Amino acid sequence: MRDKVLIVEDQFIEANDLQLMLEKAGYQVTGIARSVQQALELIGQEKPSLVLLDIYLKGKLTGIDLAKQLREENIAFVYLSANSNQDVLAEAKATQPYGFLVKPFREKDVLAALEIARYRHEHSLESNFRREAALQKQLAGLNTRSVSWQDTIMKIGMALQPYVSFDFLRGEFKDGDPTRYTRGFLRIGFNEYQSMGVSEFLVMTGLSLPDYEVLLRSDHADPIAAVYAGRAFEELCSRRPLKKVVAGYFGMASCLSLPLYLSGGGTFYLSFYSRSADTYTGEHLTLLNRLQQSLAETVGGALAIKEATKGLETLKEVPLASGGNSTGISGFEGIVGTSHRLLNVFDSITQVAPLDTSVLILGESGTGKERVAECLHRLSPRKMKPFIKVNCAALPASLIESELFGHEKGAFTGATDKRIGKFEQASGGTILLDEIGEMPIELQVKWLRVLQEKEIERIGGSAPIKVDVRVIAATNKDLEKEVAEGRFRLDLYYRLNVFPIQLPPLRERKDDIPALADHFVRYYSRKAGKNIAGISAGVLQELQAYRWPGNVRELEHIIERSVLLTKGDTIRDVILPDQKESKHAASAPRVKTILENERDHILEVLKQCDGKIWGAGGAAELLNVPPTTLQSKMKKLGIRKEHMI
Known part of the structure; x- marks a missing residue:
């Protein structure tokens, strides 16, 4: 018996058709729900592995509302959707689904979508486990390597930066003297931060100490971890003037607050600020809530350290890479810039570089996609192996298959010698498929098999050949639009889109x-x-x-x-x-x-x-x-x- 699937669809005929095709393929259908409330009841009775979820349902709540709950419970889901307007699709995408199926759908599309969703979900679980294990290990050893509590808070921030990105981090102990245990860290470069105490904060913002103390008394903290973005962040700043000062002076647009309840009494608050309004999600809250006890123990031990670092300074540190393997990352040669959008790209690179995960680099022409791909290879365990680049847009459609997979002698007219394709040349290393959006759709099927089976077959060959290759794809096209217009396979898109890196345009x-x-x-x-x-x-x-x-x-x-x-x-x-x-x-x-x-x-x-x-x-x-x-x-x-x- 394969995975358990819940169908959430209020159209009887479509729901019944889905059940028949899934059971025929060996899936166990745990039930059919026609509303969010009914779906929650069925999930409570028997937790499914996957959910096929219609966006529009009977009742006040939509499939998007249910998707948020599924995310919290770590259940993979695929949207079933008719043609929706752009706003609805944008809202649905924000819940980070594991796939989309557009009605009417074919049986093979449904089964392919479920396979991809299962793959992405399992990969996500493995990735989450590895990163949390690495973070726990880092946090456990911080106090033994720190000379002051300020140093520990800074290292906590740097350990979290690849996973909970911030442009400004503020740590403060609410119980006792508020000016003694308060520190801010402003990001000014990759692994480079400006550390500031209360006196430095006052000089920079122009506040007097009495004014600051008044703002501090009115700055009530959240009893639980919370995210503020958009209108919610504006309302937060209007209610809490100190946060308004931070947002105004440093140009912040969103915030994530995390209370840490210390075993020795009192509460220490970490406030993560970002200049982007869409940085923080429920997944960040879930991660930090799971790390809350470790963070509280680390901060509690740090506050016992008596030595204090005076004044405002610039701090540099090289954190461990995800997975606990140090890659010696100290910067990005060849990539110039310290804007917050570019620093977010650097964070993504450090997070995914040590893994074998496929990466999709998105960005306009001239934004540096090839440079990022080179960084991913150079900072990976494969750095001593080949890095092979293929420009799909520069190859004639008739030659792409031969170029990628190779051919045997005599396989076609003109094949006078055996040719080793790019995938074999890259074995053990990394292959960059640039301008992937230009790949002919008939070849996309073969490439999908390479990703799934880790094997290729030369033209004219009689047996598959196993290859160990890390795949990086890059494109300046909107692949979702390409999928909608039938020029790019949906299953290939979701297989590639496990870890996208979006490069900002220069403007x-x-x-x-x-x-x-x-x-x-x-x-x-x-x-x-x-x-x-x-x-x-x-x-x-x-x-x-x-x-x-x-x-x-x-x-x-x-x-x-x-x-x-x-x-x-x-x-x-x-x-x-x-x-x-x-x-x-x-x-x-x-x-x-x-x-x-x-x-x-x-x-x-x-x-x-x-x-x-x-x-x-x-x-x-x-x-x-x-x-x-x-x-x-x-x-x-x-x-x-x-x-x-």
């Missing part, structure tokens, strides 16, 4: 443009044998006003051309594709961003100090910030010594 991380431009200026200056110090403020303003349809690749090409054309030591002019529109935009009144104003102000102070940062009369003293803070800001804003004088 969504314009904070990185100064650092990227500076990086390319230095690289192409050395290559051309020129001594170019940097880019003028006017040119940088033009670069940040442009929309970058070609993303980082387009920026690189434009900087390369500008370096070649520049005669002095500073790039003072740049030719953009829509130069007329760009020039008009540059000449029109424009309000500078906070980062642009901050960069201009720091540059002005540095010039006044003749480039001096440290000591009396230095820029750090005039700006009333620690030198380490100023250096971190300069790095983020792309300010180098050549710009200071």
Whole structure:
């Protein structure tokens, strides 16, 4: 007998047809529910392994409401849906289903969807078990390696970062002196954080200590872990002014709060903030709730440590990779930027790189999909084995199968020799299938079998060949749209989509443009044998006003051309594709961003100090910030010594 399946469908004929085809295939149908309430009753009587779930049901509650409950109970589910509007589908996708079946459906589609759902669910369970085991191991040893309670809180945050991403972490002990055990950690780079106590927080936000204490007294904490995003986050900030200060000053858009009840008495609160509104989900709450006791024990032990680290500083740390295997990850060479969206990509890479999980890299052309694939291979246990790249869009349809799987001598006209395909060449290592959306649909069936069976068959061959390959796929297409229009197989999409990594376009991380431009200026200056110090403020303003349809690749090409054309030591002019529109935009009144104003102000102070940062009369003293803070800001804003004088 195969898995137990519950059918939640209020149309009798469709539900009955599903039951017949499932029982014929060997599944045990635990029942048919026509409403959410009835489904919950059946689940209470006999817990299914999988649920086929219609979105629209009788009663007030929908299948989407039930899906949230299924997620909490760790039950895999596949949506049954007629054509729905975009808002409904977006809401359904937010529940992270294990598949979609669009009505009317064929028997083979249903069975394939169930197989994929089971595969993804089992993989998810294994992945969750491994990551929780790794986190438990890290947490257990933190106090023995820490010199202060602040150090322990920072290491807790860094251990959780790949799984519960945050841009700002605030830890505070509510019982006793609130200024003694309060610490904040602002993320300023990959594995790089600014640690701040109450006094530093007051300097940065401009609050006085009496005002801060008033806000603190009104900042009531949640008795249980909770997520706030969108309107809920706005309402939270209106009720709790201290969180409004954090959100306003640091630009946060969502929050996850976690109370830790310490065995020695009192409650320590961890508040995770993100600049993205969609960062935190119920799965994060589930994970943290399971880790709550370990976290409470670790924090309780940390608060007993008497030594305290004074002042505001920049902290760096290399956390263990998931699965407990250290990969020595200390950064991402070749990938420049510290915007929060890019840092989230780095977190995903560190989380999945040590595993053999298939990865789907999504993003517009020029966003760096190939670079990310290289990172995944370089940071994996397969790094000493081959990394094979295949551009599916560059191969004629008639040659793709031969290119991927190889052929025997005489298999077809022109096959004068045996050919070893890319999958065999990559055995033991990694294969990148770039532009996977261009693969002919007839070949997608064979590729699906490779993923499922871990074996290939050469054209003209008589026996399958086992291959040990980690598959990374990349595309700039909307694969869901391709599936809907019949150009990409649904079963292949869900097999690939186990671990998607979405790369942000450059227009969504314009904070990185100064650092990227500076990086390319230095690289192409050395290559051309020129001594170019940097880019003028006017040119940088033009670069940040442009929309970058070609993303980082387009920026690189434009900087390369500008370096070649520049005669002095500073790039003072740049030719953009829509130069007329760009020039008009540059000449029109424009309000500078906070980062642009901050960069201009720091540059002005540095010039006044003749480039001096440290000591009396230095820029750090005039700006009333620690030198380490100023250096971190300069790095983020792309300010180098050549710009200071």
